[in-house]
Amino acid sequence: MCDLEALDHIFDSYNITSVVHLAGLKAVGESVKNPIKYYHNNLYCLINLVECMNTHSVKSLVLSSSACVYGDPEEIPLKETSAKQIPVSPYGKTKMMMEMILEDLAKSDNSWEIISLRYFNPIGAHPTYLLGENPIGIPNNLMPYIAKVAAGELEKLTIFGDDWDTPDGFGVRDYVHVVDLAEGHRLALSHLRSGYQVYNLGGGVGYSVMEVVNAFQKVTGRDIPYVISERRGGDVNTLVADTSKAIEELGWNPQYSNIEQMCLDHWNYWKIH
Secondary structure: OOOHHHHHHHHHHOOOOOEEEOOOOOOHHHHHHOHHHHHHHHHHHHHHHHHHHHHOOOOEEEEEEEHHHHOOOOOOOEOOOOOOOOOOOHHHHHHHHHHHHHHHHHHHOOOOEEEEEEEOEEEOOOOOOOOOOOOOOOOOOHHHHHHHHHOOOOOOEEEEOOOOOOOOOOOEEEEEEHHHHHHHHHHHHHOOOOEEEEEEEOOOOEEEHHHHHHHHHHHHOOOOOEEEEOOOOOOOOEEOEOOHHHHHHHOOOOOOOOHHHHHHHHHHHHHHO
16 A cells, blocks of 8 residues: 555556555554654555545545544543543554544545544454464464463463553453454445544453453463563553444444453464464
């Protein structure tokens, strides 16, 4: 997507009517260490994409955004109208800027139909276990990190901080099953209308890192050794979604909201692959 000529060739070659923009760099920790890489890739690719879409009169877009746009929030759960703080990480800032770009674009030309979906923490795998997450090296996200430790590929899980302002001292996140997330995209495409809209996609329940570790151990029977490290740059205390807007306006109805089922689906994918 950073190659405008190649992107233009794709639009010339296919009858594209709508775009779901999922491409982008997404590791919070990496973005703190290498911010320019994130600003260049995430923002430049988006600008290339909308320029190419405009040239080909394709003006229907669903963006993969992030709960990181809320920064370190003052209220939980988070509504789409919650006051946004400045995102803590460069990754979060790129997502905030991408949303700003698209909102301005929609205001400037009412023929654009744009929805930003603010993901919380996607985990799990497709029930067929043909599709799942298996990153190379040390994962940036909790669930594949736990799975690699459970499989013996990594010696132990590193937990970044046990002194967060949460009930058990561990960071709290909202987890959404990837199948429910995919359904959110399908519904978003069918509900595009003139202007710019935003929806949260999450499970609506917060679980601490330790609660996720314990749930994974319970359903798999695998021990997860761990070590406590310093807090990681770019992290915040708690992120939990209020998903009522997506439920009411899109008809979104999450089917896989149980954390133990999400852990089991992820592990079953790993056992096969």
